[in-house]
Amino acid sequence: MSEEMRGTVSVITFNQVDKSFTEDRKAVKGLSFTIERGEFFVLIGPSGCGKTTTLKMINRLIDASSGTITINGSNHTDVNMHELRWNIGYVLQQIALFPHLTVAENIAVVPEMKKWKQDDIQKRVNELLELVGMDPETYRDRLPADLSGGQQQRIGVARALAGDPDIILMDEPFSALDPLVREQLQKDIKALQQRIKKTIVFVTHDMNEATLLGDRIGMMEAGVLLQVGTADELKRNPATPAVEAFIGRSVEKKNLSLKESLTPIDRSEYIRTHRDEQRVTVQFIINEHGEWVTTYNDHNELEAMIPIDASSSVKSAFELLESSHLPALPVQENGKVIGSVSYKDLARALV
Ligand SMILES: Nc1ncnc2c1ncn2[C@@H]1O[C@H](COP(=O)(O)OP(=O)(O)OP(=O)(O)O)[C@@H](O)[C@H]1O
Ligand SMILES: [Mg+2]
The missing domain is CATH 3.10.580.10 (CBS-domain)
Structure with missing residues (x-):
């Protein structure tokens, strides 16, 4: 398949997906959307609206109750679960490095599972540390406790990239960080994505972050996807009063991006x-x-x-x-x- 043709293939497709954890309530309802290859797709919405649930359905940490999800054109219940997970990097909502493993060992988890050669693993670890802006010599052998919060998040990103996945899921990866570190990591992740051209699905409840990072933004409320579009489209033509209100609130913060x-x-x-x-x-x-x-x-x-x-x-x-x-x-x-x-x-x- 040529690059042009590949560029038009959707990597992730949700078709009428519902998820209920309990009999009486659906956590997400009627989700239908597609994410293109190499896209930086942001899911945004208030707490409890179903963002994490949606993200976890992509790598089957949660299974849909009904509807279908396809990854690279195959129904993802037909794909081997391990292969699916290994091919999808995941940066969790909370920083979640293994505390007793060194930085290098944390990054090497998936390559180890994939049984890569030791030489290749060590090369990959160094390469990833460089990629996320941390000197391998200095940081390889440290424990997570000896890193700042921002550095731990960088290691979380490096670990998600380690197995060279096609898709990376990031669940509010920067929300616990102070504004300056956060701004720096936002810039770095955007630049990184433009370089490595991976498909990223990124969850946030911060409209400024969504505007800064997202090629397109999917706005959710109470388990429903209200609208998908570029930040500009959402601002100019909000599909519902709820979208307008959400954007209005964030504009009020006057923390607009220069763009x-x-x-x-x-x-x-x-x-x-x-x-x-x-x-x-x-x-x-x-x-x-x-x-x-x-x-x-x-x-x-x-x-x-x-x-x-x-x-x-x-x-x-x-x-x-x-x-x-x-x-x-x-x-x-x-x-x-x-x-x-x-x-x-x-x-x-x-x-
Ligand atoms: N394992 C579970 N069992 C029962 N209910 C759940 C479970 N996981 C999530 N829920 C419910 O599903 C809804 C969506 O939760 P989800 O974690 O997807 O929200 P979120 O948008 O990620 O919120 P936040 O911004 O606070 O992380 C919530 O009402 C939540 O209580
Ligand atoms: Mg969440």
Whole structure:
């Protein structure tokens, strides 16, 4: 099968799936949705709405009461349970490393079960530690208790990737972390996913996190999937008042991502000029690949400020603008300039 054809195959399909734990109540009802290969799919909704139940049905930690789930086109009750689990990495809602195993041993659990050669396992462990930004020499032989919460979560991510699964399930992996560590891990996981192109199903109850990470977002309430779409689609066309209310609440937090606030740039424009009252105040020079080259201030002097990342918060953009003494800064995503942000853009985002 060619790459293009593979790109159109759904990796996970839910068709009218129900799950009841008790006679009288369904934890999830009539779930129907598909997740494409390489997609970063976020499930969001309030506590108890059925997010973890949905996630666990994907790797059959929980079996559906009715309906069908297919993985890579096969009904997943027909697939060998061990193969299914080994092919799906799982990062739990609570940090769950084995406390008596070292970092390396924790990461090696699935490769060991798959009976990989020891050399290959050790190579893989080092490679994964590098991938999640932790020096193998320093951390390989530590116990989980000797790591910070953020480092433990990174090991949790490395462990989920260890057996080279196609699909990774992540259940609120960053919710216990402080905001700064959380923001860093969000950026890292997004960059990682763009590099390794795995299918990720990510659960959160935080709309900002969902907006930042998700290619598409599935919003749940009381066991029902209300709407699936990009963050933008959900914001522009909420399917139900409940979706609108949920998004409204998160917008109120004013913790918006920069991406919604910037002035987009046409990639064919090599010089982007900002004017205040007719006066040129700042110019960004961009090369033919859309990459930032340099910034000039109103005296035609070179400025050292590097572009802001599109995944930054409005708050951090504000702080950077202030420290730069420039009226606007370029914004980049995946190394390419996608727009610029000025005080005016930020003010607009906050009203
Ligand atoms: N093993 C179980 N037995 C009985 N009821 C369960 C079981 N697991 C989950 N439930 C119920 O199913 C519903 C959905 O639970 P689930 O854990 O999927 O919610 P969630 O969206 O992940 O919530 P949270 O954000 O708090 O993690 C809840 O009402 C919960 O009490
Ligand atoms: Mg849960």
